[in-house]
Amino acid sequence: MKMKEWVILSALLVGANGWAAEAPRTSPAEAAKVSAQKAEDDAKKAAEEAKEAAQKAADAAKVALDKAELAVSNASQKTAEEAKQAAIEARKAAKVAENKAAVATRHATASTRESALQIEKSAKKAAAAANKSMMKAEAAAKKLAKSGAKTAQTAFEEAREAARSAMEATKETVDKALQGNGGNHQGTEKQ
Numbered sequence: 001m002k003m004k005e006w007v008i009l010s011a012l013l014v015g016a017n018g019w020a021a022e023a024p025r026t027s028p029a030e031a032a033k034v035s036a037q038k039a040e041d042d043a044k045k046a047a048e049e050a051k052e053a054a055q056k057a058a059d060a061a062k063v064a065l066d067k068a069e070l071a072v073s074n075a076s077q078k079t080a081e082e083a084k085q086a087a088i089e090a091r092k093a094a095k096v097a098e099n100k101a102a103v104a105t106r107h108a109t110a111s112t113r114e115s116a117l118q119i120e121k122s123a124k125k126a127a128a129a130a131n132k133s134m135m136k137a138e139a140a141a142k143k144l145a146k147s148g149a150k151t152a153q154t155a156f157e158e159a160r161e162a163a164r165s166a167m168e169a170t171k172e173t174v175d176k177a178l179q180g181n182g183g184n185h186q187g188t189e190k191q
Contacts, residue, residue, distance in 0.1 A: 036109075043112050046104035050119060051177040053097040057126060058174045060086070060093035061167040064133060068160040071140065072153070080141035080152070083159060087134035090166060094130035097173060098123040115176075122173035129166035136162040 067086035071079040101116070101123035108116035140155035 039107070039109055043104070043107045043109050043116075046100070046107040047112065047116065047119075047177070050097065050100040050104040050116075050123070051174070053093070053100040054119070054123060054126075054170065054173045054177045057090065057093040057097040057123075057130070058167070058170045060090040061126075061130060061133075061163070061170040064090040064130075064137070065160070065163040065167045068133075068137065068156065068163040071137075072156045072160050077141070077144060080137075080144045080156070083156070083163075084134070084137040084141045087130070087137040087159070087163060087166075090163075090170075091127070091130040091134040094123070094127040094166070094170060097170070098127040101173075101177075119173060119176050122169070122176050126166065126169040126173045129162070129169040133159065133162035133166040 064083070064086040067079070067083040071083040098120070101120040105113070105116040105120045136155070136159040140152055140159045143155045144152035
């Protein structure tokens with residue numbers, strides 16, 4: 001009985017060793033190709049997410065500009081608060097776009113890196129402009145609350161100009177994202 005168990009165990013070990021000695025199913029070249037394709041897919045996905053976030057930031061910046069325009073023509077506390085809130089939303093959207101652009105840059109392959117860096121730089125500029133717009137809208141709302149409509153009018157005009165700058169910077173980010181799309185499909189989605 002013992003001898004029989006040893007024979008079976010030996011046969012199993014020989015079979016396992018033979019199986020382990022088989023050539024791997026994928027060659028190193030194939031593994032590198034799969035890895036490169038995965039990196040390219042990750043870069044495309046990150047670039048697409050950055051483009052979508054930039055578009056949302058542009059939409060929010062447009063709303064902020066519209067609210068700032070309204071606040072200039074109708075200097076009331078309600079419009080001041082709406083302009084301030086729209087500027088805050090635009091700042092948040094611009095920050096998300098900036099973060100998505102940074103992710104796209106990190107995932108970028110050698111062929112997409114330059115375009116991703118340009119988009120990231122534009123997104124940072126848009127986020128800074130949106131932040132400035134939010135601060136100006138906030139200051140205008142405070143001036144309106146403390147003083148009168150006349151003093152607030154100048155502050156609202158400054159807020160409107162800051163919102164316009166934020167919208168232009170955000171539009172630049174969207175344009176760069178659409179042109180380069182992270183270096184992929186150049187020119188396919190120009191508006």
